[in-house]
Amino acid sequence: MLKKERKIPIKILKLEALLRRLPANHVRRKYIEEELARSYSGYRGEQALDYYVAQIPGKDHLIFQDLRLPFSKDYFFQIDLLLLTQRHFLILEAKNIAGTIFIDQNQLVRTIDDAKASYPNPIHQAENQQYHFGNLIQNHTNLILPNTSFVVMTNSNSIIKPNPDYRAVAQKVIGPPVIRPRVSRFYSEYQKDIIEKKELQKLSRQLIKMHTPSDPHIIEQFQIEKNEILPGVFCEECEQRTIIRLQRRWRCTQCGKVDDIRFIHALVDYCLLMGPSITNQQCRSFLQLTSSSISSKLLRSLHLPYTGEYKNRAYHLSIKELQKWL
Structure with missing residues (x-):
């Protein structure tokens, strides 16, 4: 068994x-x-x-x-x-x-x-x-x-x-x-x-x-600075960070493909590399969004647990929970 x-x-x-x-x-x-x-x-x-x-x-x-x-x-x-x-x-x-x-x-x-x-x-x-x-x-x-x-x-x-x-x-x-x-x-x-x-x-x-799975700090292990991690949302077709948010849709600027869940893949990467906590400002920067209101709306749409209020609010990311949206 x-x-x-x-x-x-x-x-x-x-x-x-x-x-x-x-x-x-x-x-x-x-x-x-x-x-x-x-x-x-x-x-x-x-x-x-x-x-x-x-x-x-x-x-x-x-x-x-x-x-x-x-x-x-x-x-x-x-x-x-x-x-x-x-x-x-x-x-x-x-x-x-x-x-x-x-x-x-x-x-x-x-x-x-x-x-x-x-x-x-x-x-x-x-x-x-x-x-x-x-x-x-x-x-x-x-x-x-x-x-x-x-x-x-x-x-x-x-x-x-x-x-x-x-x-x-x-x-x-x-x-x-x-x-x-x-x-x-x-x-x-x-x-x-x-x-x-x-x-x-x-x-x-x-x-x-x-059972305690091994969970190494990869960027520390290889002495990578956080500012060396490339932000953005990858296009599945082009395999480039060419998807941006335009008129409430996520669209690739290179091939035109619309994909409204690829930003979740980017959040999975953020969780794997940066850690399981993300603020509105960090989300805006990593997803390369034009406003904090958009990043706030996206985070709330995923029903993520959070601590703190207003500018001090931090959302808690989970690989398992994020993958449920994919």
């Missing part, structure tokens, strides 16, 4: 918005594009898990995709895919890395065309997730569940090089087609229920409540 579904990470949405609203010759554009490519690669690798996990027989396991949980006040651990039952739990960690892969105790080394790159040991990463999640269950139920984890190399162009001095590679690192038999084998080893079904459902609700 799918309890938590994977969604496109907010980081990817923010990186895309940032690239849309930076000048083409911006000095940091290359680094942002590289970060977006890495983020998409990781996301696609995680999606590959979902397809193969759906093939695992049995309906008594709870499936959590992309779960980020706290292990202390200010620190979190992230699980790509969690399978939780009354008898055990199992963690799958996705790695979408192409090339020849060699793993030792200290690192993963990827080789492509004689070029080498090193990454943290993913087996340790998955085992750390096991440790933290086991502690979390014990803290909430006072029970210890049998558990294991696998690192799934989801890229079809990856070749795992054996390491006879590090047996964990053969035991823990697998390809997606091996997910079903490995999980089924682990399930067969533990048949005794440890957590009651009612307690498991309660734990499931607690996990979803504790």
